[in-house]
Amino acid sequence: MMELRGKAVADALKEKIKKFLDKMDEKERPQLAVVRVGERSDDLAYERMVMKNCAALGLPVRVEAMNEQVTTDEILELIDALNGDDAVRGILVFRPLPVGIDEQAVIEAVSVEKDVDCMNPQNLQYVMVSDERAIPPCTPEAVMRILSYYGFSLEGKNVVIVNRSGVIGRPLSIMMLEQNATVTVCHSRTKNLARITSQADIVVVGVGRPRFFGAEYFNENSIVIDIGINFDERGACGDVDYDAVAPAVRAITPVPGGVGTVTSTVLLSHVLPEAFL
Amino acid sequence: MMELRGKAVADALKEKIKKFLDKMDEKERPQLAVVRVGERSDDLAYERMVMKNCAALGLPVRVEAMNEQVTTDEILELIDALNGDDAVRGILVFRPLPVGIDEQAVIEAVSVEKDVDCMNPQNLQYVMVSDERAIPPCTPEAVMRILSYYGFSLEGKNVVIVNRSGVIGRPLSIMMLEQNATVTVCHSRTKNLARITSQADIVVVGVGRPRFFGAEYFNENSIVIDIGINFDERGACGDVDYDAVAPAVRAITPVPGGVGTVTSTVLLSHVLPEAFL
Numbered sequence: 171m172m173e174l175r176g177k178a179v180a181d182a183l184k185e186k187i188k189k190f191l192d193k194m195d196e197k198e199r200p201q202l203a204v205v206r207v208g209e210r211s212d213d214l215a216y217e218r219m220v221m222k223n224c225a226a227l228g229l230p231v232r233v234e235a236m237n238e239q240v241t242t243d244e245i246l247e248l249i250d251a252l253n254g255d256d257a258v259r260g261i262l263v264f265r266p267l268p269v270g271i272d273e274q275a276v277i278e279a280v281s282v283e284k285d286v287d288c289m290n291p292q293n294l295q296y297v298m299v300s301d302e303r304a305i306p307p308c309t310p311e312a313v314m315r316i317l318s319y320y321g322f323s324l325e326g327k328n329v330v331i332v333n334r335s336g337v338i339g340r341p342l343s344i345m346m347l348e349q350n351a352t353v354t355v356c357h358s359r360t361k362n363l364a365r366i367t368s369q370a371d372i373v374v375v376g377v378g379r380p381r382f383f384g385a386e387y388f389n390e391n392s393i394v395i396d397i398g399i400n401f402d403e404r405g406a407c408g409d410v411d412y413d414a415v416a417p418a419v420r421a422i423t424p425v426p427g428g429v430g431t432v433t434s435t436v437l438l439s440h441v442l443p444e445a446f447l
Numbered sequence: 448m449m450e451l452r453g454k455a456v457a458d459a460l461k462e463k464i465k466k467f468l469d470k471m472d473e474k475e476r477p478q479l480a481v482v483r484v485g486e487r488s489d490d491l492a493y494e495r496m497v498m499k500n501c502a503a504l505g506l507p508v509r510v511e512a513m514n515e516q517v518t519t520d521e522i523l524e525l526i527d528a529l530n531g532d533d534a535v536r537g538i539l540v541f542r543p544l545p546v547g548i549d550e551q552a553v554i555e556a557v558s559v560e561k562d563v564d565c566m567n568p569q570n571l572q573y574v575m576v577s578d579e580r581a582i583p584p585c586t587p588e589a590v591m592r593i594l595s596y597y598g599f600s601l602e603g604k605n606v607v608i609v610n611r612s613g614v615i616g617r618p619l620s621i622m623m624l625e626q627n628a629t630v631t632v633c634h635s636r637t638k639n640l641a642r643i644t645s646q647a648d649i650v651v652v653g654v655g656r657p658r659f660f661g662a663e664y665f666n667e668n669s670i671v672i673d674i675g676i677n678f679d680e681r682g683a684c685g686d687v688d689y690d691a692v693a694p695a696v697r698a699i700t701p702v703p704g705g706v707g708t709v710t711s712t713v714l715l716s717h718v719l720p721e722a723f724l
Contacts, residue, residue, distance in 0.1 A: 295572035295576055298576060298621075326637070343620075343632070344617065350634070352633050353631065353632050354630065360603070360629040
């Protein structure tokens with residue numbers, strides 16, 4: 171069994187980003203703007219992580235902190251200024267925004283070209299019709315990068331995705347179809363799920379049920395990508411019963427240490443110009 | 448074997464449209480505007496068919512015929528006027544437009560709310576993210592209407608769609624997922640196609656190869672929807688080898704007389720307000 175660790179994938183991408191930025195004068199480097207409203211502890215923790223990752227990469231980051239009493243209009247003004255600022259090439263808004271703020275208006279205001287976290291619905295729509303202007307959502311892109319990094323081509327492969335959400339399963343299915351996979355999207359109403367998943371070459375699961383998928387859902391050649399992040403009495407775990415499944419399949423992402431490890435680096439890579447990819 | 452004739456489906460929909468319009472004063476009825484540039488014989492034939500169908504339904508139609516020497520800007524001006532005309536509730540532009548016209552600019556100019564033929568990319572994007580403002584493309588909607596008319600629910604069903612195009616396979620897969628089908632999208636690079644299709648409850652094929660799908664692609668419970676329209680030495684035919692397959696499956700659409708028979712009525716139904724559906 172091959173463990174598809176996210177760290178190696180993230181490290182390779184970081185290396186590439188670093189090399190790209192190293193060639194540029196610091197003043198010319200694309201800038202990430204982080205918009206934080208209030209002082210929620212998880213926002214602050216996320217911000218520290220983003221700052222640390224950006225510093226390690228040499229990616230300039232600017233934090234726009236606003237106090238909790240701010241109005242929707244004031245946030246929109248800030249977004250507008252960031253949209254118009256040529257130095258800023260990525261805008262990340264921490265969510266949820268405080269109660270009383272029109273969050274939808276805020277995320278739709280972020281210019282599609284700077285929407286590094288794929289929050290603007292227009293961006294998702296671009297993904298769904300394979301428009302080249304699309305910035306893909308980070309989790310599906312992380313899945314694609316893991317498969318590619320470990321040398322698993324999608325060409326002619328049968329893929330089953332157990333998730334039909336608009337931000338994960340659907341865009342991922344389109345991205346995989348583009349690479350000539352045959353893609354089946356399953357969900358909670360699917361009948362005989364184990365029969366379907368166990369016939370696939372690659373299975374991507376994201377259902378939010380801790381250790382739900384046992385060995386009967388796979389075969390000895392399965393490549394298993396687990397995008398679930400759950401917590402149970404034994405700690406953090408994915409949707410796959412890792413201990414039971416890992417010995418019985420060809421390859422599997424661990425949780426933690428799998429897909430989730432790659433997404434934050436994918437997000438930062440979106441600040442770079444398209445030519446980087 | 449049950450033959451899923453399109454005529455019954457189209458007739459039922461026509462009846463519904465007619466009833467809806469009958470209740471309205473003629474001046475208040477929603478109007479369809481047809482935009483034709485030049486005098487191509489197939490445009491003229493299509494126009495006659497649309498006029499005849501509209502007359503039978505009591506749906507007012509206005510033909511805006513422009514001569515072939517018209518410029519893109521002049522067409523855009525007309526579209527703009529039709530977009531702003533509250534009486535006009537649907538705009539149908541005959542394509543292809545003459546060489547030299549920026550067809551993309553024209554179709555993107557049609558207001559999404561009046562885009563009855565789902566030409567504007569924004570409309571397809573809405574379909575792909577299940578936005579309620581979407582007007583679905585006519586062929587996928589015709590497939591959905593045929594299944595519904597003949598009493599085949601999609602709930603929990605395994606569906607295989609052999610077509611991954613942006614106007615047919617992809618939107619249809621999303622529309623079917625919305626109704627709780629488990630959906631597999633196949634294409635020319637799919638391996639073991641017959642093994643995959645023969646396990647499904649419902650198979651939709653659209654590959655443009657006359658009589659390509661023989662009985663080995665189906666099982667005795669298959670519901671087969673053929674959206675292919677081809678011509679070979681024996682005349683018009685679908686992608687399914689009808690004579691070989693029909694006796695061996697549960698239900699099948701004929702070609703001609705199947706999906707294609709429903710699409711033109713679906714298009715006209717899009718002129719009516721959403722509340723009609």
